[in-house]
Amino acid sequence: MAEREIAQRLFAKEFNDSTLSLTSVLSYDVTDMNSPNLLISPTGVRINRIFVVGVITEVENLGSETGKERDLWKARISDPTGVFIVYAGQYQPEAAIFLSTVAVPSYVAVVGKARIYEPEKDSVFISIRPEEINSVESTIRDRWVLDTAELTLNRLDLLSEVFFDKMHGEDLAGSLRSRGIDPESAEAIQDAIAFYGTDQNYISKFKQSVRKALLSIKENAGTEMQQKDNAENVIFELLKELGSAKGVQYSCLLKEAESKGIPEEVADAVIRSLLSKGDCYEPRLGVLKLV
Numbered sequence: 001m002a003e004r005e006i007a008q009r010l011f012a013k014e015f016n017d018s019t020l021s022l023t024s025v026l027s028y029d030v031t032d033m034n035s036p037n038l039l040i041s042p043t044g045v046r047i048n049r050i051f052v053v054g055v056i057t058e059v060e061n062l063g064s065e066t067g068k069e070r071d072l073w074k075a076r077i078s079d080p081t082g083v084f085i086v087y088a089g090q091y092q093p094e095a096a097i098f099l100s101t102v103a104v105p106s107y108v109a110v111v112g113k114a115r116i117y118e119p120e121k122d123s124v125f126i127s128i129r130p131e132e133i134n135s136v137e138s139t140i141r142d143r144w145v146l147d148t149a150e151l152t153l154n155r156l157d158l159l160s161e162v163f164f165d166k167m168h169g170e171d172l173a174g175s176l177r178s179r180g181i182d183p184e185s186a187e188a189i190q191d192a193i194a195f196y197g198t199d200q201n202y203i204s205k206f207k208q209s210v211r212k213a214l215l216s217i218k219e220n221a222g223t224e225m226q227q228k229d230n231a232e233n234v235i236f237e238l239l240k241e242l243g244s245a246k247g248v249q250y251s252c253l254l255k256e257a258e259s260k261g262i263p264e265e266v267a268d269a270v271i272r273s274l275l276s277k278g279d280c281y282e283p284r285l286g287v288l289k290l291v
Contacts (some may be wrong), residue, residue: 005046005048005049006049007049007050007051007111008045008046008047008049008050008051009050009051009052009144009148009151010041010045010047010077010148010149011079011081011082011148011149011152011209011210011213012052012054012078012081012082012083012084012208012255013025013081013169013206013212014042014043014045014081014152014206015041015047015050015052015082015084015119016040016065016082016083016084016126017041017042017196018039018040018041018045018047018114018116018126019039019116019124019126020039020040020044020191020192020195020196021038021039021040021116022040029120037044038114039114039116039126039189040191040192040195041092041205042192042196042198042202043152043155043156043159043189043192043198043206044155044159044185044189044190044192044193045155045188046116046184046185046188047114048113048114049085049111049112049113049114049131050110050111050112050113050114050128051109051110051111051145051180052077052078052079052084052109052110052128052145053107053108053109053110053136053140053141053144053145054077054078054079054084054107054108054141055078055079055105055106055107055108055141056075056076056077056102056104056105056106056107056108057076057077057078057083057104057105057245057269058075059073059074059075059076059099059100059102059104060073060074060075061073061074061100062074062087062192063089069092070098071089071096072087072088072090072096072135072173072240073087073088073089073091073095073099073100074086074087074095075087075088075099075102077108077110079145079213080145080184080209080212080213080216080217081209081212081213081246082211083237084110084127084128085125085126085128086099086112086127086128086129086130086133087115087127087128087129088108088130088133090221091129092129092131094132094133095112095130095131095132095133098133098134099133100234102135106135107135107136107137107138107140107141108133108134108135108136109133109134109136109140109144110128110130110132110133111126111130111131111132111133112129112130112131112132112133113128113129113131114127114128115127115128115129120172129187141152141217142217145213145216145217146213146214146217149210149213152206153207156203156207156210157197158179158181158189159189159193159203160184160200160203162189162193163199163200163203164174164175166236173187173190174189176189176190189191195249205245222238231257231262231266231270232270232273233275234257234260234262235253235257235262235267235270235271235274236274236279236290238253238256238257238260239253239274239288239289239290240290242256242287243288243290246283246289247282247283247284247286247287247289248287248288248289249286249287249288250271250287251286253267253271254267272286275288278291279291
């Protein structure tokens with residue numbers, strides 16, 4: 001039995017630029033299961049399977065379009081560098097059901113097969129056929145960005161060293177192997193350099209994109225923290241205003257918080273936080289009171 005390929009972590013920018021496949025097949029049909037599914041990225045990653053986490057921003061049912069399979073769903077999942085396109089149909093029933101009901105926007109994690117479609121020369125479409133797709137928290141997305149950034153920067157640094165040494169051919173292959181790169185990966189890096197013309201300018205621009213990606217999760221974390229702090233202040237004041245000697249009903253507090261623009265799940269999380277910190281307590285079940 002063939003060993004299953006590792007699900008690679010790549011940013012959307014690099015994935016969408018990965019137009020080098022090991023075979024060349026022309027296909028107008030995004031449902032063609034025989035299309036090439038092994039790509040080489042501009043930094044030399046062999047992509048058969050991919051793992052991505054991002055925000056699902058759009059879902060569309062393509063099943064009604066002529067020539068398309070029934071219940072074919074298309075989704076756009078964004079990361080800080082670009083957008084992944086995901087298709088799920090009759091061969092991915094669980095993923096198709098998920099896309100038909102998922103809330104937009106929301107954070108999702110996807111493991112799937114890379115697909116490339118070339119309907120004509122100079123017209124290439126890169127997408128993912130999901131094996132598994134699930135809703136996740138923002139912390140999982142942030143962790144994915146950090147891990148993917150580290151892997152990407154390591155590859156870019158390796159390419160910088162290669163260009164600095166000005167090696168080619170067998171010298172380049174030997175240099176890569178001396179750095180602990182296995183022969184298959186070394187060959188992929190050489191193919192990427194030759195096909196894409198990857199150079200220091202590309203490396204510099206890509207590093208800037210990665211840095212922006214890292215800054216984006218820092219800003220996101222700061223925004224979420226600020227929103228939580230604001231919600232906590234509002235609920236704390238509501239406990240003061242609504243609380244009597246006997247306290248305030250939990251359901252009443254949630255309703256008042258919602259009237260001030262705080263979603264129920266956020267208000268519930270804040271109340272639990274206040275309880276855990278000892279700022280309020282439950283004199284009896286379903287009733288809250290400030291300490």
